[in-house]
Every structure is written in structure tokens, then in C-alpha cells.
Amino acid sequence: MNKRYTLPTFETAQLPVVPAATRKNNYERGIAPGDLVYITEGEKKGTVTSVFHYNPSNDAVLVANVTEKRITPKTTWVENQNSHYVDYPSYLPMSKVKLAGKDKDDEGKVSYVVADEIVLKDKYYDDRYKRWLPKRFVKHHSSIEIPWPNPPSAFEDDALSTQEPTVFEKTYELQTIAKAPVPKAALNQLRNPYSKHKKRVLSELQARRLNSPEMPLSVEQKIYLAKQASKPKKTYTNLSEEIKDFIGDKMAQHINSIDNPAMLAHLEALSRAKVPDFEKTIQNIEDESK
């Protein structure tokens, strides 16, 4: 139904969901809360605002000043709210925003750089974020870096955090190749000893898949094969000395009658060429004589 004619409901924004396998977190996507973005579509097109939050499951950002009118149920009301009908922050898909960088020149004049696309490379340890982060560059302009913004609040140790010195303490160093790094008993936990890929025996289905089926023969093929089978087997015998002499004489006679040196050179080259069929026959003869 056309949205224009429907009554206002408590509906939520329907953004397309990114499949879990291709989902990226905000660092992999190159965006972080506090970043500036340039809006390219919609009501606020052409404005630069800051990012509050990135939603990986929809590949969308929550930015400042972009809201939609929505009806909120009373259970979700906040303080000082006295109407169901409120401005509600709305998600913008990443395709509608572009990352922007702020630049201030010596005179204090502010200018923005909007990156059509960005590339992430050269990881470094960012102590503000307490993690390794890639540097962000404007695509095709490797001199223009857009640094990560300061995180909105400092990252502090939480309940499950490990103390920094404990993390950086080195307790493993390769000292010997004679001793296994993992105890034997633990190895079966790392590798599945019953993996189907480790089985040496193929199941019937797998064997059938690997081997092509035998094609049934047509009637003509069967007749041909029966004829071939009924024929006596071909035997290979070496030429007798008499025949060899005869052929040699004939060839000598022919070659001696040639005067053209080019023709002789041609025949010489021809005699050196290897004929696979000839070699095969010779091989057959040798095999037979054994």
C-alpha cells in the first residue's frame, strides 16, 4: 500500500540487513563515533555532521541533526516528553554519507575534505583506542590522511579487561625444536582426529562422484568392437636383412641421382626429424621380440 495513505504507526525504519558473513565492524569499515561525514542524499544533503554510532548489521550510521518524526509508545518516553509525536534520530545508510576531514589553515580558516572513497592501510597501535588501527587515506591520494577522531570517552578497563602490563608480558619464546609446543593430549582438542577429510576410505557416493560413469555403447559401436575382436591380432616383426638391403639400395640410388645441394640438405634435415609413429612401431617390434 502507498505509504502516503497509511495511518501513522509505531513502525521502525526498515534498512536492509547485511548478511552476518559480510558484516564489518566500524574499524574495518573505517568509521568511528566522532567522525565527520558529508551527507550526499536526502533532506540534509550537502551538510557536514558528526557520527554518533555505526550499526554493522544495517551498515548505517546515526549522525547529529538527522531525525525523523515518529510516534513513540508511552513506555519509551524520556523526561520532559509530552507528546507521542517526536523527532527521533534516524539511521543513514553508509551509501548516503561520505567521510569528511576537517582542516584548519594558518589563518584559522576551516575547510573540509570529503573522501569519495577511502582506503585502509598501514596498521598502527592507537593508544587512545587501545587497539591496532589502520590509517585512513583518501583513495588515489595517498598523501591525504584522515586521522581517527578522539574517542568520545576514554577507553577504561572494564570487568573483563586484562591489565596492560600483563598483556604485554612475554611468556613464550621459541627455544627448541626438539620439544613439541603443545602437549600431546591437547592436540586432539585442536585438530579433529575424526575429521572426514582425514579418512583414507571414500564412501560409495564420493567414489561415484569422482569417477565418471561408463557410457553405454550403441549398437554400431558394439558391432565395430566385435569385428575388431574377431580380426587376428597384429604382429610386429623386424625387417629381414634382405629387405633392409633392398630398401637401402633403392634409397641410395635415389639420393645419388640428386644434384641439387638444397634438396640434399632438405632430405638430410628430414631424416633427422623424429616420427612418433615410427618410434612407436619400433618399440612394438622390440617388445614383441622380447
Add this chain to the structure above:
Amino acid sequence: MSLRVSMRAFSLSSRVCARSGSKFSFGDLSKVKLRAPIIPTHKNFDVSPDHPLWAFFPEGNNTETALRSGDELDMNSREWTFAELRRKSFEDLHKLWYLTLKERNILAREVRLAESLRYSRTQQHDALDEKLVTVQKRIKQVLLERQVAHERVQTFTQQQQQYLTEFEERYLNASEHEIVSFNEKLVRLQYAFFGIEPQLQDYDLEDINIKFVEGLSFVANLKVKRYLKQNPAQEQEFELPLNGVVEELPFLLRNVTEAIEEVKALRQSGESVKLDKIDVFPFLRSALSNAIEQEELDQ
């Protein structure tokens, strides 16, 4: 399993009673005294503070709530990275694995409880669990990397042999002032290639294997060759090759001159025998345990 499935049926004993037809009566009801009803509450149960199931609660027996809300969870911490895990020993990784597992069990219990209460806001729990799963996967990956590297290097026998030959040459030709550093190098090499620990008390006697025997032979022959090169006069007196582990072991335990004397004494007394393969490990174990005891006595 849903909670409703586990709803209690009539107890078996009461049904058995009914079936057996035994006449059960309350007796004189006028004499039954009414007591204040016992309200069913968890306070009537006494749970030991060191009950193992407390491990399924975030704060152990001090836990206030059975189900934490999303904001009570630690959503700020990030996963361990590969680079960080690669610096950690097997023991550390093993500990970390079980800490992670324990935390996952706590989360799983909470999610299960939430399901039974029809409470659906457990996305945060799932998100945290995903991080923990990532840590576990990375731990496995790091351990496998090490194992694969170890297995591959076992096939590089030619390169290993080449290095050992080169080392032998350099060791034999080392000058007098170089030999101290070469001896230190040899101690590191015998651990690196053959797993022979530098300190006698660190030996794991159960772990003596073919590599150890190979290493022993390499080290002993190296030292003897060096000694005979330095003292050519001894070459007539002391015959090579060494006769198996019995003659090689002194070179690992003592300095060269003492070892040479010991081997000579062994040869004179006729105790120097070439052991059968099956006797090599037991001999080494007993000889080394004696040596370790002796060293402990000396200290």
C-alpha cells in the same frame, strides 16, 4: 528444555502407595495441630558458599542478581589480538581459555534464564559471547600455528644436519679465547636441536627420547675431537670412537679432562659395554637420576 517440561509430577512414592492399596488414613484429625504455613522462598534453602555451581555466577557467591541487564555487562573490553596471544606460553593460553569458557558459561546460563522468563533483551549477552568465542578461536589458531611450525621443522633434516656440521667445524677450529663463547653456544644448541636442558635439575627423565641420545652422541664426540686436537699426544692412548651412551654420558655431566679419565677407567675395568637399544633409555634414566641426586647432595 523449557521450564514447563520440568514441572513436577506427583512423587513416585505416593503413586506406589496408592497402587499397593495400603489403607492410609489421617487418624484423628481433631488432634492434628495447625502450624503457621511455610512460605516457599529461596531463603528457606541453605546453599554452601563454596558450592561449585557458584562458578556459573559472575561474582560467585556474592552475586546480587541472577540475570544481569545489558548495561551491567562489560561491553568496552575488546578481544585479545593474535599478536598479543602469540607472546603467551601454552600454560597462559590454557588458563585464558578456561577463563573465557567460564565467562561464556555464565552468559549462557543467563541467556537460558532469560529465555525461560520470556525476557528477550539478551542481544548484549550474545554480542559479548561472540567476542569471547573470537578469543577462543584465536587461542586455538595460535597453538596450531606453533604445532604446525614444529611439525614442519622436523622435516628439515638436511638443513639441520648442515648446520650441525658447520658448527662442528667452527667449534673444532675455534681459538682458545673463542672457546668460552662457543661452549655457551653449544649449551644453547644442545637444547635447541636435541632438547637437552642446560641445567641438570630441569631434566624430565620420563621425556628422554631418541633426540636426547642423538644429542648426547653429537656433544660427546664434538668435545672429544676438540680435546684430541688440542692434545695430539693423547691420540695414541685414547681410542675413538666412543662406545655408545655409557662412554658418552660423562662428557655431558663433567668437563672434558675428567670425562676422558672416567672413560679410561671404565675401559680398564671392562665396564664400558655397548648397550642394546632396549637398555639405552633405562640406563640414561638411572644414570641421570643418580647424577641429579649427587648434585643435590653436593649443594
